[in-house]
Amino acid sequence: xxxxxxxxxxxxxxxxxxxxxxxQVDSQVTMMFWYRQQPGQSLTLIATANQGSEATYExxxxxxxxxxxxxxxxFSTLTVSNMSPEDSSIYLCSVEDSGRWKNYEQxxxxxxxxxxx
Amino acid sequence: xxxxxxxxxxDSYEGQEVNITCSHNNIATNDYxxxxxxxxxxGPRFIIQGYKTKVTNEVASLFIPAxxxxxxxxxxRVSLSDTAVYYCLVGPNDYKLSFGAGTTVTVRA
Numbered sequence: 001x002x003x004x005x006x007x008x009x010x011x012x013x014x015x016x017x018x019x020x021x022x023x024q025v026d027s028q029v030t031m032m033f034w035y036r037q038q039p040g041q042s043l044t045l046i047a048t049a050n051q052g053s054e055a056t057y058e059x060x061x062x063x064x065x066x067x068x069x070x071x072x073x074x075f076s077t078l079t080v081s082n083m084s085p086e087d088s089s090i091y092l093c094s095v096e097d098s099g100r101w102k103n104y105e106q107x108x109x110x111x112x113x114x115x116x117x
Numbered sequence: 118x119x120x121x122x123x124x125x126x127x128d129s130y131e132g133q134e135v136n137i138t139c140s141h142n143n144i145a146t147n148d149y150x151x152x153x154x155x156x157x158x159x160g161p162r163f164i165i166q167g168y169k170t171k172v173t174n175e176v177a178s179l180f181i182p183a184x185x186x187x188x189x190x191x192x193x194r195v196s197l198s199d200t201a202v203y204y205c206l207v208g209p210n211d212y213k214l215s216f217g218a219g220t221t222v223t224v225r226a
Contacts, residue, residue: 104151106161106163
């Protein structure tokens with residue numbers, strides 16, 4: 001199974017600023033994903049980070065607000081831009097494991113807890 | 118994606134079996150049923166996946182009736198460390214995981 005780390009683990013930011021979250025995987029993976037989990041809520045997929053092409057965003061999320069980079073097969077970043085208190089959430093990255101004889105599953109990082117004041 | 122309904126919360130005691138039922142009346146032919154577990158301050162973790170009948174692994178069992186309109190996750194002999202949120206996901210085996218509200222299971226001593 002993949003081991004995923006995220007930096008920072010938490011941060012407190014002022015409104016109007018931007019924060020870049022890093023996600024590092026210990027093996028090469030094709031697809032990486034970014035999720036948001038608002039306080040007390042479930043997870044919502046933000047976008048799929050594709051290596052060598054632009055990220056694919058889900059409905060309600062746009063590139064200007066959440067730019068994503070995917071420079072190689074083990075690393076991705078998510079930037080939360082021009083933050084407001086409504087952006088206070090846990091941001092998680094995940095990778096898929098869809099080996100031929102395995103169940104489809106995703107491995108999640110520990111998350112980045114963001115508080116915007 | 119099929120909509121899922123599961124209890125908001127369940128309480129149990131150490132050593133008991135916990136059964137969480139998830140309803141998914143609109144499940145499609147190519148949909149699988151997958152359960153994830155999330156501990157506080159951690160990302161979700163895959164527990165088990167099934168398509169029909171029964172699946173068992175070292176962590177849990179998943180029971181799926183013939184009509185597949187519901188499924189039951191069974192956690193045998195729970196301990197305090199099984200306190201977590203359990204999510205039932207129904208969909209095709211692709212990257213678009215759709216997490217519902219989940220069931221908060223609290224295990225007491």
